[in-house]
Amino acid sequence: MDSMVILRMRYLGDSLLLVPTLRKLLLAYPGIFLTVVVNRGTEYPLKNLSGIRVVVFDNRSFWGKLKSSYDMVRLARERKWDLWVDWTVSDRSRLFSRLADASRKLSCGWKKDERPSSQNSIYVPVDFNHGPDPVMNQYESSLRKIGVHLSATSDPLVSSSASSRMEIETWRKENRLDQETPILLIHPGGREWYKRWPPDRLAQVGNWWSKVHKGVVVIIGTREDQTLILSVTSGFQPETRFLIVQESIPFIHALMESSTLFLGNDSGPLHLADAAGLYGVGLFGSTTPAVWGPVSTGRLLTLYDPPACSPCSHEGCSQGVDNCLRRIEVNQVIEGLSRQLKLREKHLKEVSLS
Structure with a gap:
């Protein structure tokens, strides 16, 4: 196999969970022309992988979608691809896949959407909500259906850039943080409100970190998370030292590499922490860590106390203040x-001893 396209136009966490499989593909097929299509804002972890062409689909505006759709049609007809893989599970990706000129096509989706397979097009039902297999295993299981077999293990680690690490050194000096200062990174965000652990509980953990470990709490997030971040910091004790970081993904990645522990909900930063080799705790509620948990074993502990409705379809939550993440108590996290x-x-x- 000399050429391959993979569509995974979703979120940052999806791109990060794709990294081990991409590395296995490059190892199994040296010299392959491998193209990966992801949404804008999720391309960062893939740009650091050599041997991969990353195509970014701009889904943030009407004109961006229009221009990117035109580019996707050109990509689909760019050459006779040996293999075209659609792991996005969306109507848009299905359209691009139908237009692709490829010797073989592999599409994945829900069982209820299953379509008949043909000589060169195979449809593999997957369940990215209930699993039971991890999403990475589901990727590779679907590849085996068309005779692509990959090695058993791969490293999820992704290194930050030298320039980002230099930025962190400067940031530490500006905030008077030496290398011995324990840093607890807290990411309070989540794509939906019911995927966020209560801010007051995050504050309690931050107070514990400051009191017991004499460390600094660093809250990370985007500008859109400002209200949520303030909800966390308002619960800190006067003696709890904290900093707020709302910077780029490369900056956050380098910060993770130099931090002590991570605490966050099931979201992109959790998987970025895994890629950075950071130890910590991930909080799961509406999704199951059996499917969406960190790739590494041991570094990130996942806490999950599911009600009968979890994992769910993420179309809202009728449980209100009794939603699944609230079942996780502060003492469990500590x-x-x-x-x-x-x-x-x-x-x-x-x-140090090795």
Whole structure:
């Protein structure tokens, strides 16, 4: 196989979870012309992978979608592709796949949308909500249906750039943070309100970190998260030292590499923390970590106490203040962070002795 296109036009976490599979493909097919299509704002982790052409679909405006759709039609007819893979599961990606000139096509989607397979087009039902397999395993299982077999393991780590690491050094100096200062990164955001652990509970964890570990709490998020961030910081004790960082993804990535622990909901930054090699705790409610959990084993502990309705279709939540994330208590998170801190210290000691 000499050429391949993969469509995964979703979110940042989806791009990060794709990294191990892409590395396996490059290893299995040296010299392959591999093109990956992702949405604007989610391309960062893939741009650091050598041997991959990244095509960005601009889904943020009408004109952006129009221009990107034209570019996608050109891509579909650019050459006779050996394999065209659609892992996006959307009407738009299905249209582009139908237009593609490819020797073989692999499409994935819900069981209820299943269409008859043909000689060169195979449809594989997947369930990215209920699994039960991790999403990465579902990717690779679908590839096996068309005879593409990949190695068993791959590293999810992605390194930040040297320029971003230099920015972090400057940031540390400006905020008087030496290398020994323990940093707890907290990401309070989530795509939907019911995918966010309550801000007052995040504040309680931050107060614990400051009091017990004499550390600094760093809240990360976007400009759109401003109200949510303020809801967290309003619960801090006067003696709790905290900083707010609303910077680019490369900056956040480098910051994660130099931090102590991470705490956040199931979202892109959780998987970015995994890619940065950061230890910590991920909070799951409407999604299951069995499918959407971190790729690495051990570094990030996932907490999940599902009600009968989880995992759900993410079309809203009728549970209100009794939603699934509220089932996770503060003491559970503190115990989890304490456990991960010990694992981190053990790992650093082993590295220093090796």
